[in-house]
Amino acid sequence: MEYKVKLRGIAVGYVDPKYTSQTCPICRNRNHVKDRNYQCSCGFKTHRDRVAGMNIIHAPVIDGVA
Numbered sequence: 001m002e003y004k005v006k007l008r009g010i011a012v013g014y015v016d017p018k019y020t021s022q023t024c025p026i027c028r029n030r031n032h033v034k035d036r037n038y039q040c041s042c043g044f045k046t047h048r049d050r051v052a053g054m055n056i057i058h059a060p061v062i063d064g065v066a
């Protein structure tokens with residue numbers, strides 16, 4: 001029982017890495033990334049890896065509140 005709860009906790013906190021490096025952390029637009037530089041139409045630009053990091057930190061927890 002306790003084991004299952006822990007497993008579920010991990011799944012809830014998971015952020016899809018497919019979009020974390022594409023989604024603008026400022027305006028939430030999704031942009032395709034060329035090279036290592038991320039640039040958004042809102043004017044935000046940074047290193048791609050930094051975008052992913054920012055999104056993982058700020059991503060709303062997709063929580064299936066049971």
Ligand SMILES: [Zn+2]
Pocket residue numbers: 024025026027028029040041042043044
């Ligand atoms: Zn943007």
